[in-house]
Amino acid sequence: MTQATAPRILRFVPAYLALLLVLAVLGATNQNLLDHELTLMEQGETARRDVAAYRADAARIDGPLAVARWAQDNGMVPVPEVDAVQHLAPLPAPLPTTEDVRPQGLEVRTAWR
Amino acid sequence: MALSAMDPVYGRPTRDGDRSTPRNRRRPAPGQGTLELRFTRRPLMLLLIALPLVAALAGFALQQTGAPTWPTHPIVAPERGAILASDGTVLAEGDVASRFYPQGHLAAHVIGFSGALQPDGRYGLEGVEYTLDARLQAGMDANLTLDPILQAAAERHLEATVLDSGAENGSVVMLEAGTGRILAAASYPFFDPNEQGRYDRSVIQNQAFLQQYEPGSVMKPFVVAALLQSDRIQPETIVDAPPTMRVGTKTFQDVARHAPELEIKDVLRYSSNTAMLNLTQHFEPAELHAWMRHYGFGQSLPLRSAYTRPGTLNPWQDWVPQDQASATIGQSVATTPLQLAAAYAIFANDGVYVPPRLLEDEATREPHRVLSGDVARTVRGMLQYTMEESGLRQSIIPGVTAAGKTGTADIYSPEQGTYPDGWYSLTFAGMFPADDPEMVMVVMLQKPEAGASSTLTAAPLFRAIGSEVVAHWGIAPSPEALAGTTTP
Numbered sequence: 001m002t003q004a005t006a007p008r009i010l011r012f013v014p015a016y017l018a019l020l021l022v023l024a025v026l027g028a029t030n031q032n033l034l035d036h037e038l039t040l041m042e043q044g045e046t047a048r049r050d051v052a053a054y055r056a057d058a059a060r061i062d063g064p065l066a067v068a069r070w071a072q073d074n075g076m077v078p079v080p081e082v083d084a085v086q087h088l089a090p091l092p093a094p095l096p097t098t099e100d101v102r103p104q105g106l107e108v109r110t111a112w113r
Numbered sequence: 114m115a116l117s118a119m120d121p122v123y124g125r126p127t128r129d130g131d132r133s134t135p136r137n138r139r140r141p142a143p144g145q146g147t148l149e150l151r152f153t154r155r156p157l158m159l160l161l162i163a164l165p166l167v168a169a170l171a172g173f174a175l176q177q178t179g180a181p182t183w184p185t186h187p188i189v190a191p192e193r194g195a196i197l198a199s200d201g202t203v204l205a206e207g208d209v210a211s212r213f214y215p216q217g218h219l220a221a222h223v224i225g226f227s228g229a230l231q232p233d234g235r236y237g238l239e240g241v242e243y244t245l246d247a248r249l250q251a252g253m254d255a256n257l258t259l260d261p262i263l264q265a266a267a268e269r270h271l272e273a274t275v276l277d278s279g280a281e282n283g284s285v286v287m288l289e290a291g292t293g294r295i296l297a298a299a300s301y302p303f304f305d306p307n308e309q310g311r312y313d314r315s316v317i318q319n320q321a322f323l324q325q326y327e328p329g330s331v332m333k334p335f336v337v338a339a340l341l342q343s344d345r346i347q348p349e350t351i352v353d354a355p356p357t358m359r360v361g362t363k364t365f366q367d368v369a370r371h372a373p374e375l376e377i378k379d380v381l382r383y384s385s386n387t388a389m390l391n392l393t394q395h396f397e398p399a400e401l402h403a404w405m406r407h408y409g410f411g412q413s414l415p416l417r418s419a420y421t422r423p424g425t426l427n428p429w430q431d432w433v434p435q436d437q438a439s440a441t442i443g444q445s446v447a448t449t450p451l452q453l454a455a456a457y458a459i460f461a462n463d464g465v466y467v468p469p470r471l472l473e474d475e476a477t478r479e480p481h482r483v484l485s486g487d488v489a490r491t492v493r494g495m496l497q498y499t500m501e502e503s504g505l506r507q508s509i510i511p512g513v514t515a516a517g518k519t520g521t522a523d524i525y526s527p528e529q530g531t532y533p534d535g536w537y538s539l540t541f542a543g544m545f546p547a548d549d550p551e552m553v554m555v556v557m558l559q560k561p562e563a564g565a566s567s568t569l570t571a572a573p574l575f576r577a578i579g580s581e582v583v584a585h586w587g588i589a590p591s592p593e594a595l596a597g598t599t600t601p
Contacts, residue, residue: 009157017164024169041189045211052213055203056307059215064202064265072269078584080511 194249196224196241198261199294199473205306209236209250218303220264222319223257223419223471226306239309239317241471244419255418256473258294263287266581267299271556274574275301279562280539284321285578286454290550293458293467293477298322298451322421325447326559329522329567330384331542332443335456336393337377338492339404342484345395348377348491354388361435365390365442369503378495381518382503386442393441401437402429407483408456409466410448415478418471424448443522450540454555457542460496460516461550464489497547508572510545510579512590517543517575519567524560536560541571545579546591552582 060066077085190210198204204224207213212227225240227249236250237243245255267285275283287297300320304312318324340346354375357366371383380388393401406412411426425447427436439445448456455469464484468477484492496516500508509515520540523532539558544550556574558565582588 006157013157013160017160020165027169048207049211049213052207052211052215055206055215056213056217059217063216063219064261065217065219065268068262068265068269078580080513080580080583080590083511 191236191250192252193227193236194252194254196245196249196255196257198257198259198264199296200261202261204257204259204261205242212242214306216261217307218305219261219268220257220259220298221304221306222300222317222321223259223298224306225317225319226309240319241419244417245472257471258289258296258473259298259471260296260585262585263578263582264297264299266585267297267578268301268303270574270577270581271299271301272303274556274570274577275558278539278558278565278570280558280565281560282320282324283556283558284324284450285557285574286321286450286555287578287582288454288458288469288553290458290461290544290553291467293455293469293480294473295451295469295471296552300324319419320557321450322419323449324557324559325422325424325449326524326538326557327444327446327522328448328453328540328542328557329443329520329538330386331453331457331518331520331540331555332446333381333384333389333441334460334492334496334518335404335408336389336396336401336441337381337495338460338484338488339401339407340392340395341377341488341491343395343400346377346392348495350377351375352377352380352388352391354380354383354385354391356387358387358390360390360438361433363435363438365438378498381495382499384519389441390438393437396437398429398432398437401440402426402432405440405446408459409452410446410456414452414455415468416471416475417477418475421451422449424452443520450555450557453540453542454553457544457555458553459483460489460493461544461553462489493544493547493550496543500543507569508541508543508575510576510583512595513545513579513583513588514547514591514594515543515545515579516547516550517541517572519572521567535563539565539567539571541567541575543575543579545583546588546594548591551586551588552579554578554582 190208193207193209193212195203196205198220202216204216204220205212205214209227209230214221214224214226221240223240225242226238227236227242227246228238230236231238235243235246237246241255241257242249248255267287271283271285274280283301285297285299286295288294289296298319298321300318302316304316309317337346341348346352351374354367354371354373357364359365365386367383367385367387369383369385371379371385375383375385375388379385380392396404405426411424413423414421426440427445429437432440436445451469455466458469459466462480463486464482465480466483467480470477493516496518497514500506500515500517508517508519518541520538520542522538522540524536524538525531526533526536537560539561540555542553542555544553554575556571556578558571558574561570
């Protein structure tokens with residue numbers, strides 16, 4: 001290096017440093033954006049899994065199989081079969097047990113009041 | 114210049130004013146130049162080394178993420194299109210890494226499942242997931258023709274019937290008449306594609322499309338139609354129907370009691386084997402073979418969206434007399450429930466063969482005429498007569514006219530090389546309403562327990578599912594059907 005080039009190089013040092021700083025900021029920003037993208041992708045994947053899980057839950061409640069099973073369990077029949085249904089008398093009301101019989105008397109009412 | 118050339122601070126020689134010629138420059142003393150360079154480079158080099166580090170640290174500090182990490186590249190699972198039912202119900206969704214089947218076992222045999230990347234570049238392993246892999250990998254959805262309501266009805270009643278009859282397995286196929294759209298394709302036992310690893314491969318097989326079996330008497334209407342179309346017989350033709358008949362080395366017999374002579378419609382009504390053997394003598398083996406192929410038996414279905422099997426129709430040159438006789442009554446001929454339903458749809462479509470399709474936008478072969486409209490309607494009328502006049506009242510959907518036929522056939526055991534006792538299949542193939550069919554359905558049960566019959570087991574399954582179809586579609590009851598229908 002000659003005596004003439006050293007000051008010339010020194011003149012570029014601030015610019016070089018500034019460029020390095022800009023590069024560092026750009027790199028950091030880029031990395032931040034990448035991290036943000038990764039986070040969003042992860043959130044998107046989680047959301048898709050959630051939607052799929054909710055859809056499966058919904059299918060267990062109102063999906064075609066669940067509705068068909070519910071209809072069968074509740075004694076429903078397709079329209080063409082209505083005349084083939086044998087109507088059964090409803091079951092008799094259950095007899096009251098001793099626990100169901102409320103004690104009669106003023107003191108009970110007094111207590112209730 | 115007369116001034117000293119030595120700088121008092123740095124000891125560096127200054128330059129004279131004239132820098133134009135090297136000759137006028139002062140040459141440094143020996144060793145002085147080295148010292149000069151060492152002095153000027155050291156801080157510069159330090160700066161060059163330190164500042165990038167400082168800058169990098171500052172940059173990472175801006176991230177506020179603690180320790181700096183190496184930039185990572187996201188691993189993105191390839192997208193995969195969803196599989197939808199005809200009403201938009203999601204049957205399969207998610208990318209290749211997380212594939213979900215929200216409806217559980219509903220239509221699972223048709224949908225199949227996917228998994229890791231295979232050597233052939235596919236992710237799909239079974240069913241539509243396999244056959245439509247390229248389409249799904251492109252991110253396009255697959256809209257199937259399946260109606261989830263009818264599919265659920267078919268699966269529910271099929272399960273109940275299989276469990277009641279003690280059958281080994283069973284399947285149901287429903288086709289929309291006129292369009293060939295596959296509305297339901299159920300197979301039992303079920304499996305959940307979300308946990309496909311738990312199941313045996315035999316359970317995963319789509320029996321409705323792949324189960325080849327000898328269907329039995331449901332083949333008889335095809336022979337009758339071929340004879341009518343060929344003008345070998347007329348609907349009023351009377352045919353001998355002895356209780357037993359020997360052909361080649363085999364003796365055939367009828368199950369139902371009937372008169373010794375029968376009209377054609379009564380041949381179907383009583384499902385007379387001996388009458389069919391007499392009728393088939395009107396055909397040369399090659400002719401009967403050609404008619405069978407004409408109906409689609411022994412040929413692959415033009416269905417690209419799903420794997421099917423072509424069935425078995427041995428070359429007519431290899432037939433011995435009892436083979437032709439057996440083919441007439443649905444033995445020694447193998448078919449699949451889907452293939453059988455497509456063939457029965459010929460009667461529903463007034464003689465036109467409409468290839469079945471599973472995708473709403475599937476391009477299939479053009480429909481082609483197999484029978485004349487008159488012959489197809491005549492045979493359909495005979496099938497309606499068969500249901501209403503024979504012991505098939507269990508199969509009649511209240512308020513709706515229907516046409517159909519039962520079939521009971523022995524099952525061949527390749528391991529034993531024979532037809533073991535007690536191994537038989539039950540089939541019912543039919544359509545409704547009989548005057549203008551909208552639906553063609555085939556139900557099939559394999560190896561039921563003793564006592565089960567196609568009349569008492571398969572026919573009621575047809576009715577149960579058919580009633581659901583009528584209720585779902587809102588098919589209005591016909592007065593004549595209401596008048597002629599009795600309920601058990």
